[in-house]
Amino acid sequence: xxxxxxxxxxxxxxxxxxxxxxxxxxxxxxxxxxxxxxxxxxxxxxxxxxxxxxxxxxxxxxxxxxxxxxxxxxxxxxxxxxxxxxxxxxxxxxxxxxxxxxxxxxxxxxxxxxxxxxxxxxxxxxxxxxxxxxxxxxxxxxxxxxxxxxxxxxxxxxxxxxxxxxxxxxxxxxxxxxxxxxxxxxxxxxxxxxxxxxxxxxxxxxxxxxxxxxxxxxxxxxxxxxxxxxxxxxxxxxxxxxxxxxxxxxxxxxxxxxxxxxxxxxxxxxxxxxxxxx
Numbered sequence: 001x002x003x004x005x006x007x008x009x010x011x012x013x014x015x016x017x018x019x020x021x022x023x024x025x026x027x028x029x030x031x032x033x034x035x036x037x038x039x040x041x042x043x044x045x046x047x048x049x050x051x052x053x054x055x056x057x058x059x060x061x062x063x064x065x066x067x068x069x070x071x072x073x074x075x076x077x078x079x080x081x082x083x084x085x086x087x088x089x090x091x092x093x094x095x096x097x098x099x100x101x102x103x104x105x106x107x108x109x110x111x112x113x114x115x116x117x118x119x120x121x122x123x124x125x126x127x128x129x130x131x132x133x134x135x136x137x138x139x140x141x142x143x144x145x146x147x148x149x150x151x152x153x154x155x156x157x158x159x160x161x162x163x164x165x166x167x168x169x170x171x172x173x174x175x176x177x178x179x180x181x182x183x184x185x186x187x188x189x190x191x192x193x194x195x196x197x198x199x200x201x202x203x204x205x206x207x208x209x210x211x212x213x214x215x216x217x218x219x220x221x222x223x224x225x226x227x228x229x230x231x232x233x234x235x236x237x238x239x240x241x242x243x244x245x246x247x248x249x250x251x252x253x254x255x256x257x258x259x260x261x262x263x264x265x266x267x268x269x270x271x272x273x274x275x276x277x278x
Contacts (some may be wrong), residue, residue: 001056001149001150001228001232002137002232003056003138004052004053004056004225005055005137006178007056007085009136009237010134010135010136011128011129011133011134011135011136011137012049012052012053012129013049013052013130013131013132013133013134013235014048014049014117014124014126014128014129014130014131014133014184014187014188015046015047015048015049015129015130015131015132015178015179015187015188016046016047016048016132016180017046017131017132017179024084025278029093033053033073034072034073034074035066035068035069035072035073035082035083036067036068036074036075036078036080036081036082036083037080037081037082038078038080038081043148045073045115045178045179045180045181045260046070046072046073046178046179047072047073047175047178047179048069048175048176048179048186049124049129049187050069050098050122050175050176050177051063051066051073051176051177051178052068054066054135057095057097058143059095062090062093063224065083065086065090065244066090066091066177067082067148072133072178073091073178075091075115076089076091076094076110076115076116076117076118076178077089077091077116078097078108078126080273081171084240086123086202090115090140091118091157091177091178092109092110092116092118093118094109094119095118095176095245096177098118098119098120098121098122099119099120099121100121100122100152100154100219100220100226102154102220102221103121103152103155103156103173103219104156104218104273105119105121105154105155105156105173106155106156106157108155108216111155111172111173111174111175112204112229113157113172113173113180113203113204113205113206114172114173114174114180114182114183114184114186115175115180115181115186117138117175117176117177117178117180117186118175118176119155119173119174119175119176120173120176120187121152121153121154121155121173121174121219122150122151122152122153122174123150123151123152123153123174123187123188123189124149124150124187124188124189124218125147125148125149125150125151125183125190125191125267126184126188126189126190126215127147127191127268127269128140128147128148128149128230128259128269129185130184130187133143133156135269137230139269139270140230140269140270141269141270141272142265142268142269142271142272142273142275143275144229144230144231144268145229145230145231145233146229146265146266146275147230147266147267147268147269147275148223148227148228148229148230148266148267149227149228149229150187150227150228150232151189151217151226151227151228152172152217152218152219152225152226152227153171153172153173153174153189153217153218153219153221154171154173154218154219154220155171155172155173155174156169156173156220157170157203159178162274168198169218170198170199170200171198171199171200171214171216171218172185172186172199172205172206172214174186175187176189182205182206183205183206183214185205185206185212185214185215188215189215189216190212190216190267191247191257191263191264191266191267191268192211192216192247193212193213193214193215193216193247194216194239194241194243194263195217195218195224195225195237195238195239195241195243195263196211196216196218196219196224196225196239196245197218198213198216198218199213199214199216200213201214203214204223220234221261223238223239223240224236224237224238224241225237225239226240235278237263237266237278241263242261242262242263243260243261243262243263243264244257244259244261244263244264246259247259247261247264249274257271261274262275262276262278
């Protein structure tokens with residue numbers, strides 16, 4: 001992320017979609033085909049932060065193969081056009097850098113609840129990277145060591161809450177290259193729910209999840225989860241950190257949290273609230 005910032009003078013967008021912040025109202029206004037050369041449709045898929053940083057995690061060949069050119073990605077299983085002859089769909093390429101060894105991810109390489117793109121266990125804090133954002137490190141006036149950049153989330157949703165089984169560890173994980181059409185939780189995380197909150201929706205994301213529990217950061221680590229701070233350090237933050245029980249109601253539509261609880265403050269970039277030990 002920092003190498004991307006050094007090169008582009010901005011952090012990557014959480015994801016890119018049409019119709020906002022200088023992008024066309026329809027995909028056809030900014031490109032004439034999808035990344036695999038097939039015809040454009042107007043779905044909500046778009047390249048995500050994981051795709052943009054590929055050259056900076058020793059994946060430049062994959063970056064070039066994906067043809068990330070400002071247009072929307074193809075379907076995950078595509079082997080059409082420039083995606084042919086690659087030994088499989090490139091958008092299903094699993095990268096160890098994006099998976100946590102402690103998360104079995106149901107034994108899957110692809111996330112079947114998020115349009116079958118390659119699974120990821122790491123999500124960007126939506127206050128750092130959201131739709132078409134271009135934030136700079138200098139915008140983080142609360143301090144880079146006090147602001148979360150990336151957190152983890154396991155893929156573990158086989159048990160349905162209504163089936164009488166354990167669902168404390170249920171979560172939807174994420175995907176690497178593209179924001180899914182059905183939820184931006186596929187590539188971003190939010191501060192409304194405490195660490196390790198379970199996903200309470202349907203087995204196939206994201207029905208009956210009105211409270212948006214799918215956006216929680218969560219892991220299979222005992223007692224908390226790992227986070228990358230904006231200064232590049234990695235912190236294990238305990239699930240019992242002070243967290244606002246009314247955070248969903250205190251969060252505006254643009255992601256700003258209007259309370260003063262420690263966990264939520266770590267997500268904001270410029271609220272000015274003091275940060276204690278964590």
